[in-house]
Amino acid sequence: MTIMDLVEKEQMKSEVPDFKAGDTVKVHAKVQEGEKQRIQVFEGVVICKKKGANRTSFTVRKISYGLGVERIFFFHSPMIDKVDIVTRGRVRRSRLYYLRKLKGKKARIREKR
């Protein structure tokens, strides 16, 4: 293993949630407000997961008051408390960027049985 790998693996979490693009998740993110730290839940569909050791990130998309909102999280970031999986979606590609152009009934994702 090269030194670069060691540096990258150092901060990786050992227990990680297993979700894929298409799944609906609840991300419990820590938010710093002045002195206090609290947990904010962001619920939505995972539309992509980009891999790369400790740089792994995923994008969660939700519709908030009629407006599409996307948030990118670092998979191994200490600012993520936990990720709950709400439903497993059945999708045929790994990047669901097409959801951005769809709304209403068309933007639904079939659930995995």
Added chain:
Amino acid sequence: MKTGIIGRKLGMTQIYSEDGKALDVTVVEAGPCPIIQKKTKQHDGYDAIQLGFMLKKEKKVSSPLKGHFLKTNKNCYSYLREIRLDDTGEYEVGQEITVEAFNVGNLVNVTGTSKGRGFAGVIKRWGFHGGPKTHGSRFHRAPGSIGASAYPAKTFKGTKLPGHMGVQRVTVKNIQIASVRLDKNLLLLNGAIPGKNGGLVVIRKIQ
């Protein structure tokens, strides 16, 4: 204390700071660098320490250089670089400089050799805007006019033209140290530094 060290750029990655922020860092394998020679104002005209980096087999070193190394050290090294100092009093010949001399938060200047771009045109080399690609435009990436006619009847020196780009000594100033790993002789620098992965860099502490 002003100091410096020689290192090898390993590559860039990302780490998380204590407050949870993601930092883009360059990993540099630095030192240990023994002091091969001390240069003094009286003798050489300036104060500096000469450092060696990366062991080299004795039989692969030329005789004159071998003499220079073995006069003060047990081993021979691949690279020699000097660190200019105001005062070399604190250092002794033979002493090793390691990453221990650096602390998290220190500011450093990093000197390296930039990546080679070969013979580059004016758009890449000087940031010219170039012409339209379409609509019948016959002017794409050429430099355009490089001077007037009868007067001055020459192209001025220093005009920005195509040519060799990169492979130059480049210094990036005020880089913060994000982390120091003593066991593996690593320095993690916040941000990018010149050169390709595996390239030699000199790190000078400025505080």
